Amino acid sequence: KQEVTQIPAALSVPEGENLVLNCSFTDSAIYNLQWFRQDPGKGLTSLLLIQSSQREQTSGRLNASLDKSSGRSTLYIAASQPGDSATYLCAVPSYNTDKLIFGTGTRLQVFP
């Protein structure tokens, strides 16, 4: 059974810092891994999708890497800003169903 874990659960950093969020999954037989952002009380915004054949994806200040063999993905945020404050979630599709399996998220606060 696939399980997804995110560390740390919460993170508070000053503006301008580069930071890394971690996502681990127990079953390496994944199709892809997706990173989302969620603002309080709001829906999920897709940030990056990494296919299983890819090692990393970049979008602006965000860079996500994937190491299937070790069951890990990292989301790197460069030059963090207060507007980056949100909960960041990673998810992988279940191998034999249509559902996404989510981690519990990392709650990020970037203070000025």
Place this chain on the structure above:
Amino acid sequence: ETGVTQTPRHLVMGMTNKKSLKCEQHLGHNAMYWYKQSAKKPLELMFVYNFKEQTENNSVPSRFSPECPNSSHLFLHLHTLQPEDSALYLCASSHGQRNTEAFFGQGTRLTVV
């Protein structure tokens, strides 16, 4: 604007009420999903529809009844809910293949009193 629209954004209902949540997607996707997000828990899948056919029911109580009249619209009919059903209900859509991206709506914050 994510292309997936949910209404209403907020809903307060009594345990004897009947209400419906609506989701609409304009992305040309074939699969639509209902997820439940409770405080301090990971998102839980409730239902999946592919080409209007329900392909997954994740052991959801019958007081939640989904309806998918076409690939663009998804409803969640609610009746005789319990206070513990209070949560954020999120709709998502995708092309229905497991290597494609999922897009979510803004959610409906449901409070059962």
